[in-house]
Amino acid sequence: MAPSVWESARALRAAYAAGTLLPSQVIAAALDRIALRDPKLHAFLHLDSERARQEAVEWDGLYAQARRNAAGDTLPPLAGIPVAVKDNLCTRGVPTTCGSRILDGWLPPYDATVIARLRRAGAVIIGKTNLDEFAMGSSTENSAFGPTRNPWDLSRVPGGSSGGSAAAVAAGYVPLALGSDTGGSIRQPAGFCGVVGLKPTYGRVSRYGLVAFASSLDQIGPFARDVADCALLLNVIAGADPRDSTSADVPVPDFLGATDQPRHGIRLGVPSEAFGSGVDAGVAEAVRAALDTFDNLGFRVEEIALPTLDAALPTYYLIAPAEASSNLARYDGVRHGMRDGSDDLFEMVTRTRQRGFGAEVKRRIMLGTYALSAGYYEAFYIKAQKVRTLVARDFDRAFAQVDIVVMPTSPTLPFAIGERVDDPLQMYFSDIFTIPVNLAGLPGLSLPCGFSAGLPVGMQLVGRAFDETTLLQAGGAYQQATSWHLRHAPEA
């Protein structure tokens, strides 16, 4: 049969096992579709086509062998499934640019832990997706290699920074993708592109091999078109890693299995602050309608307070740039990536960084350097850390009362390309509901909950630390009752 580009990873996996579909057909169809559509969409920075085709053929054989075997299907969970990964995840021998000129031409000598886990699970990594440079941005317009477009409306942004991964899933290239989320970089593009995106609890997934933006906030997570696929990919990448001291040694439950099991009595809390001024009327309407659906499904919906919500954005813009200013110091032309040579060492470093970094990255390096400087450290960095604690405490109080906090993923609909590039504060505002979740280190799930003016609206479910299961169960129940996630972006 001809493969449908909209099949879930689970359906593909079942069809492979049944022999009704071959991995090589699916990979070929994905690459054909990308070749046809991506010149306009620009979700990918690099395609690993040859290797993908080769691996797919190997899986064809292994599935055929497995069907002849009496032992049945013992192949790994993502065997032959095409997956796209954000280009800030290190892939051995495959370009990893972080959307920056400064890493142009760099070939990592090692795989990130999540990449190794994907490969072990049988995934076929078909390419590296576009992003805002070093994951700094909310529209993917800060990529040094040009913006990605929103599959629902090519004149609009896909969100960011993981815009390429969100677009690749929304455009029917791949059923699964990985992104990273420091202040909303998975959830906001998932919302803008009408797909499911999960930022796991800080420490749930190893950061080893994720090129750091802000180490205390960064977390890798899955994109998918439905909640169950999202759970499937989370199961593959989650779990402690001896290479990442901040990865947590907590048990990894069967997320996929839990998604199918309805659970009653889940309590949802809605902060009144999340529907205040600045929130697009269409967004607010869609999220409220979703709450009604939950109510009809037997969830308890009540109002809660998150009084520090307003303080989260300025807090984040001290902590994240402070860490970034240090994390990005290693790009100096000495060891890897681009070098703008000179006879004088410090001139070489200066010129390399001047030419290699884009405007937003430079802005954040300067912000962060300032926040850490002697004389300002107390007033900025230390104070921000204190507010960060207050934000986390607000969530703790909420979770004494409810199991999930529901907010819009972003206050706005996908905006037009170029609309906000000259107004960083407007751009930053796009993440006001996702940033507090990173500050508190909690899991957040974004899922499609409707449309406004033909553009997708995302709803965010925030849970207790290491309780992704409850989010996936609630999201699974919602998708059982609704069909927003089954709508496809138009064929352009």
Place this chain on the structure above:
Amino acid sequence: MERSEPMDPTGAGGGTREVVIGIEIHVQLLTASKMFCGCPTEFGAPPNTLVCPVCLGLPGSLPVLNRRAVELGLRTAVALGCRVHSRSRFHRKNYYYPDLAKNYQISQYQYAGHPPLATGGVLEIQVGGRPWRVAIRRVHLEEDTARLVHPAGTGGAASSLVDYNRSGVPLMEIVTEPDLRSPGEAREFLNALRRLLQFAEVSSCRMEEGTLRCDANLSLQPPGGPPGVRTEVKNMNSVRAVERALAFEAVRQHEVLARGEVVVQETRHWDERRGVTFASRSKEEAEDYRYFPEPDLVPLDVDGAWVAAIREALPELPAARRDRLIATFGLAAYDADLITATPAMAKFFEETVTLGPHPKVVANWLSGAVAAYLNEHGVEIDQIALTPARLSALLLLVDEGTVSGRTAKDVLVEMIAHDQEPEAVVEARGLQQISDEATLRVVVDKVIADHPGPAAEIRAGKVRALPFLVGQVMRATGGRANPEAANRLLKERLS
């Protein structure tokens, strides 16, 4: 407490300012792997062969703390009587330099609420024969930088090379309070600290290999006055260099003040060849390191049980070892000091004693002939081809009368030089002692015949000349005659 006289650098007296010295040392810890990755810490491997994404600071890499390094840090803290903090944190020290793979160094910075591994210890040294306690301010852990290599013969070359083998090697920093009052005390302190760290098996402390590096600060304080302006002195590659550099710096500061000028607070480098300190180019004036907690590492928690286990397993420290050697083996204080100068020597002594020889004889040999050999060749006992078994065998040959004590000293040197057993040396060179009376009698008779004067004196009852004749017998036998037998036979013949 009484102590040595304050140093008067000019010797002029009058208005003498007291020299005030603080020491900061970095030692490489005796771990098999680096501080934050699994790469080996070997010395002398080809450049950039002991590296990985972590110690190269590659994008995406993350540090993982070496537990063994923490243990060695704790062992030091316990040995110095420091307070170990139940929670300490690593910080990033941010500055740009190509020997710094990430352009920040992971170190333990002291900040409110973020103490280093341990603080507030003490090390006792001997000053003018009396004990003097030097307060230890802090002990903390950090990673080493890479090594810059400037290709030889290319002065002002357009390129430098970086060897990252050293990048990420575990270091421990120990900082004293400004408790030292002369360059000589600084030397005593360094020797005592080095000994302590070697006995605790924390570091090899070899300055020539860079596993112990020392910076010092020095100021002159008028009697009863406020502290003077400090200068920091760097780049000293031996204990002797530290002493010389500090002596130079004390005189220099005194002369600056004597001219009515002020001492500038600065970092100065020691030039070993010219024997001077000079101000380094002011690259680091008021450098802002923008310290902040390292978000890639979790806080380091050390509970009481861990510290207790470290204390329990602490190797015997030099002072305890010395006291035990005196008590157990009846050694003289001088011998005990010498034998506990290095752990290798102390170990050598105890291993030799277990093989049978009398402890005092072993001590005499170690503090005499062996120490002389080591001094002459500038080596340590574990760097030469002498083993406890070989020394013990040699002493047995002396004991049995196979070789004389005098000959044995030559055998020792030959054994070391040719990596041989003592029996083999004696055999090959025909050094067996002559105790056979018939053989000796022939020699004795000839000596008497050749020296009729002294022989006559002895016959006349003036035995003062006897040693002369014994000496002649030894000489005639190339030192191989058994001196006691020669003595007895001479007496017999001349009675």
